[in-house]
Amino acid sequence: MMIGTIVSKELRSLFVSPLAWFLLVLMQVVLTWVFLGRLDAYLHVQPQLQQIANPPGFTEIIVTPVFAMAALLLLMIIPLLAMRLLAEERKNRTLILLISAPVSITEIVLGKFLGVMLFIAGVMILIVMLSMTLSAGGTMDSGLLISNVLGLFLVTCCFVALGLFISSLTMQPIIAALGTLGVLLCFWVLDILDSGQGSWIHYFSLLKHFKQFNSGLLDSFSIAYLVLFTLFFIALAIRRLDGDRLHR
Amino acid sequence: MTDHGVSSLTLSAQHLSREYSHTIAVHDVTLQLRQGEILGLLGPNGAGKSTTMHMLTGNLAPNSGRIEICGIDLLDNPKSAKAHLGYLPEIPPLYMEMTVDEFLIFVAKLHRIHKKSIVQAVECCKRRCGLMDRGRQLIGTLSKGLQQRVGIAQAIIHEPDVIILDEPTAGLDPNQVREMRQLIRALSQSCSIVLSTHILSEVENLCDRVLIMNKGCIVLDQALADLQQKGTDLETVFIRLTQI
Known part of the structure; x- marks a missing residue:
């Protein structure tokens, strides 16, 4: 119940600030632009595709790039949403209100995480609705769509969890945002370091795991990695906040 | 003793x-x-x-x-x-973007006041702190004295000992x-x-x-x-x- 109270407060705070609305509009404009661009490209190549024996479907050509772009946009947007979560509460001295109330640190952190995730869920519903408009013109590859939705959702959980943790480290929201963006970019592009044999560092790349979902592959290793990544950083945020009380 | x-x-x-x-x-x-x-x-x-x-x-x-x-x-x-326990720190912990009523309802929920009693609890603590006609005002627009009262209101809403x-x-x-x-x-x-x-x-x-x-x-x-x-x-x- 306490988590629900914090979730609804977080959502409310998001929607009373112009930032969330601005980011929502920005995402919709960019994604719709990508969507229409891909649709246009598909219509151009459609006659040639019909001559291929096993042509890619329109879901693969149009929807997949939209989700890839959405992941990239969320990577840049989530640091701005997550920076407020704990850093701003610290800066405004309001965190003390939550900590003095009969609420556990776990409830505070989970409430904040779920609050942002609910906002992101709204964004994802808009992306799915955008993709579903294609079903008016043919049969969609629902498996590919589900895999993309799941991948985007899991990778977003990682972004928010990391943002929440970095937000717990500082009382400067801007530092939290830049820190989150920097670390996320590092995790995103780790697969560049894939030097071939014996290399293991690319396994930590969020992009590598997202690509699996993006191409329609539900890999249990990727699911496990993204879930563990999220849980790890949520646990670190709880520990960090509790540490404030113990080791300050 | x-x-x-x-x-x-x-x-x-x-x-x-x-x-x-x-x-x-x-x-x-x-x-x-x-x-x-x-x-x-x-x-x-x-x-x-x-x-x-x-x-x-x-x-x-x-x-x-x-x-x-x-x-x-x-x-x-x-x-x-x-x-x-009710606590008013030196700097009142207030969310400036909330109205007085919204803030007090949020605090009441944090303190697990029963849903049916929340309105009554909010009205009661507003009356005690002289905030009766301020319910719909944004906390950020209140004077320092009134913000301090909202700070006290959040500390007493659950009738602590x-x-x-x-x-x-x-x-x-x-x-x-x-x-x-x-x-x-x-x-x-x-x-x-x-x-x-x-x-x-x-x-x-x-x-x-x-x-x-x-x-x-x-x-x-x-x-x-x-x-x-x-x-x-x-x-x-x-x-x-x-x-x-």
């Missing part, structure tokens, strides 16, 4: 100590608060008052010692203990200070209060007992009536004890 004496204790802190990176901020602080009592916590800056208050409200864990609020151990059972107020009159104009003191006096009818302040006259006006801290230790814990009976001036005592 009699059984009756023990049962009327609302706050009991035993041998609290706290260090910050090898600096002792609070050393062996023991304090008790009885039902309906107002305890004035005095001390120069850096004496350990805020650290003590942070420990009493569960914002800081003591290195040693125990704290009980209405007989519930704050460290073993923080959720139940905090339910009996213990209220901890950290410099509640700081930065208020003389009229607001008078109103705030009246409010604190009225609150003491139903609960016990720890009041931290730098203003000695405030303690003399409001408190039943005074506790003076210096360099992390308690240097005086006495009923004001006793001091007055001895004909001792609080200011003289304060200066004598804190200039050591």
Whole structure:
């Protein structure tokens, strides 16, 4: 119940600030632009595709790039949403209100995480609705769509969890945002370091795991990695906040 | 101590100590608060008052010692203990983008007030704090005095047994200070209060007992009536004890 109270407060705070609305509009404009661009490209190549024996479907050509772009946009947007979560509460001295109330640190952190995730869920519903408009013109590859939705959702959980943790480290929201963006970019592009044999560092790349979902592959290793990544950083945020009380 | 004496204790802190990176901020602080009592916590800056208050409200864990609020151990059972506690820090913890009503409803939910009783609780604490016609106003647009009242309202909405107020009159104009003191006096009818302040006259006006801290230790814990009976001036005592 306490988590629900914090979730609804977080959502409310998001929607009373112009930032969330601005980011929502920005995402919709960019994604719709990508969507229409891909649709246009598909219509151009459609006659040639019909001559291929096993042509890619329109879901693969149009929807997949939209989700890839959405992941990239969320990577840049989530640091701005997550920076407020704990850093701003610290800066405004309001965190003390939550900590003095009969609420556990776990409830505070989970409430904040779920609050942002609910906002992101709204964004994802808009992306799915955008993709579903294609079903008016043919049969969609629902498996590919589900895999993309799941991948985007899991990778977003990682972004928010990391943002929440970095937000717990500082009382400067801007530092939290830049820190989150920097670390996320590092995790995103780790697969560049894939030097071939014996290399293991690319396994930590969020992009590598997202690509699996993006191409329609539900890999249990990727699911496990993204879930563990999220849980790890949520646990670190709880520990960090509790540490404030113990080791300050 | 009699059984009756023990049962009327609302706050009991035993041998609290706290260090910050090898600096002792609070050393062996023991304090008790009885039902309906107002305890004035005095001390120069850096004496350990805020650290003590942070420990009493569960914002800081003591290195040693125990704290009980209405007989519930704050460290073993923080959720139940905090339910009996209201806290107004030096800077009121307010969300400036919320209206007074929204904020108080949020705090009421945080304190697990039953859904059906929330409206009544919000109205009641607004009435007590003189915020009746401010419900729909954004907190960020209120004056400092009114923000301080909202701060008190959030501390009393769940009708706690213990209220901890950290410099509640700081930065208020003389009229607001008078109103705030009246409010604190009225609150003491139903609960016990720890009041931290730098203003000695405030303690003399409001408190039943005074506790003076210096360099992390308690240097005086006495009923004001006793001091007055001895004909001792609080200011003289304060200066004598804190200039050591």
